[in-house]
Amino acid sequence: MAMKPELMKRMVKGPDGLEFEVEPLRDYYCEAPPTVMPAAYIKIVEDLFNWARAESIWILGFGTGCGAIEMRPLMTPRFDAYRYGVQWRPTPRQANLFIISGYLSTKTLKRAIRAYEQMQNPKYVIGLGSCTINGGMYWDSYNTIKRLDDYLPVDLYIAGCMPRPEALLSGFMDLKKLIRAGKGEGANKYVENFDWYKANQKRVIHDWDMPDYNW
Amino acid sequence: MSFDWMKIPYSLLTLFIVVNYGFLLNALIQKIGARVGRRHGIPIWQNYVDMIKNYGLRSSITHGVMFYLGPVFRLSGGVGLLLFVPTIYGSYMFSNLSFAGDLILALYFVFFGTLGMALGAGESGHPHAAIGITRGLSQMTAAELPFGLAVFSVALQYQTLSVTEIVAAQQGGILNWTLFTNPLAVTAAMLGFLGSMMRPPFDVVLAPQEIPIGPPTEYHSSYLALMQTNRAIFPVAKIVIYMNLFFGGADDWLTFCFKVFLIYLWSAFVGVVFPRFRVEQSIRWFLVWAVPLGVLSIVVV
Ligand code: SF4
Numbered sequence: 001m002a003m004k005p006e007l008m009k010r011m012v013k014g015p016d017g018l019e020f021e022v023e024p025l026r027d028y029y030c031e032a033p034p035t036v037m038p039a040a041y042i043k044i045v046e047d048l049f050n051w052a053r054a055e056s057i058w059i060l061g062f063g064t065g066c067g068a069i070e071m072r073p074l075m076t077p078r079f080d081a082y083r084y085g086v087q088w089r090p091t092p093r094q095a096n097l098f099i100i101s102g103y104l105s106t107k108t109l110k111r112a113i114r115a116y117e118q119m120q121n122p123k124y125v126i127g128l129g130s131c132t133i134n135g136g137m138y139w140d141s142y143n144t145i146k147r148l149d150d151y152l153p154v155d156l157y158i159a160g161c162m163p164r165p166e167a168l169l170s171g172f173m174d175l176k177k178l179i180r181a182g183k184g185e186g187a188n189k190y191v192e193n194f195d196w197y198k199a200n201q202k203r204v205i206h207d208w209d210m211p212d213y214n215w
Numbered sequence: 216m217s218f219d220w221m222k223i224p225y226s227l228l229t230l231f232i233v234v235n236y237g238f239l240l241n242a243l244i245q246k247i248g249a250r251v252g253r254r255h256g257i258p259i260w261q262n263y264v265d266m267i268k269n270y271g272l273r274s275s276i277t278h279g280v281m282f283y284l285g286p287v288f289r290l291s292g293g294v295g296l297l298l299f300v301p302t303i304y305g306s307y308m309f310s311n312l313s314f315a316g317d318l319i320l321a322l323y324f325v326f327f328g329t330l331g332m333a334l335g336a337g338e339s340g341h342p343h344a345a346i347g348i349t350r351g352l353s354q355m356t357a358a359e360l361p362f363g364l365a366v367f368s369v370a371l372q373y374q375t376l377s378v379t380e381i382v383a384a385q386q387g388g389i390l391n392w393t394l395f396t397n398p399l400a401v402t403a404a405m406l407g408f409l410g411s412m413m414r415p416p417f418d419v420v421l422a423p424q425e426i427p428i429g430p431p432t433e434y435h436s437s438y439l440a441l442m443q444t445n446r447a448i449f450p451v452a453k454i455v456i457y458m459n460l461f462f463g464g465a466d467d468w469l470t471f472c473f474k475v476f477l478i479y480l481w482s483a484f485v486g487v488v489f490p491r492f493r494v495e496q497s498i499r500w501f502l503v504w505a506v507p508l509g510v511l512s513i514v515v516v
Contacts, residue, residue, distance in 0.1 A: 037273035049271030
């Protein structure tokens, strides 16, 4: 496992002449494993939250493959996803929905995992295009992943190569139904099968140089 | 001086009305902006849903004490601004906690939230947040300068630091408004107003397409929801000050809503027409166009 030199354990000399040891992955990141977050105790409260989650979908603006180009028209007058409560957020901290928009090279997968883990529970993943389902036309590529579901818990696939913006809109509608029915529990699924997901991820990412869970 | 306990529930009522009005107004202004771009825009209740959702998120992480306090400071800045200024002129119920000399306190509260936010976002340790703060504070300072000058000019003009007395002096006909008795100060302040409403051309600080969303980059869940609440209160509170100082205040809630809407619309109107400034451009713009007007208004008075 190749590690970048700045992430190695090393001795550092402070400005006051004191020498101390730094182990970046330990010292700079939180090591705690993620936990399952239970739903609200009272059902009607959880229902209200689920309704709000369904009506206020914040997408992480992160495009991976060619499908990313289909998300932009949704902001334009012709499709205008804003009227359905769908908005784009520039930072994973505030987003709830991660759209993997097409093929994921293993290099991007690493970034996608980091971004996904920084999102707050509950969070949803949509796989856009056939590349996320079975590899699509990159099925025999040496450098892309084939089944997104092996690496991140996918709530919904939108098939096509590439799907039209209308397909995305109807995908949002289906996702809303899922969330309202309380089935959007991808984040907890990820935590429950954490070891399996991590094993899969580490199998394809050879230069793993981040903590196991990016808080 | 005896304290009137009855003022507390009345102030809370004011707060309640203003929060709801602010939520709807923000959505309405966004909708107007969307309509100009030929979109439908968000539903009018979207901000409520967003807030419920953010409170409903199950996990939230922290970066330290100041990270907690940032949104709290910001919210208290907005609430403080609102509560120390009479909302409805001449009404006992809605004069809130105003007192003689409250103008200075209000000016202070305008800045208070931003500073608290700066500390909180700084602790998040995200480089984007730090850049956002630098931009935000410099632009904010440049935008507050003409406003501050205009406020001094108005205070000189009426020889008082009490917002209530300033409103009282403007009663009796539209021509008594500061807008007509001291047009220079009002112009300077309205130019400064553009800079503090976070709409184009001065929204480089919070714009999602720039350094992602600036100071609140790391804020999420309930932190963000607190800040959203403040986003509803703060513009209205700020506009209330403008309304009281320059546009004759409001006698009842209807006039209040109408005037606040119109003043807010001014920033939205400019926003949809002009593209975004970079920070140094906007600072230069304020210093070249707004500040001399403010100085002039003081000299004239
Ligand atoms: S499904 Fe087609 S359009 Fe989408 S990323 Fe794959 S090859 Fe590109």
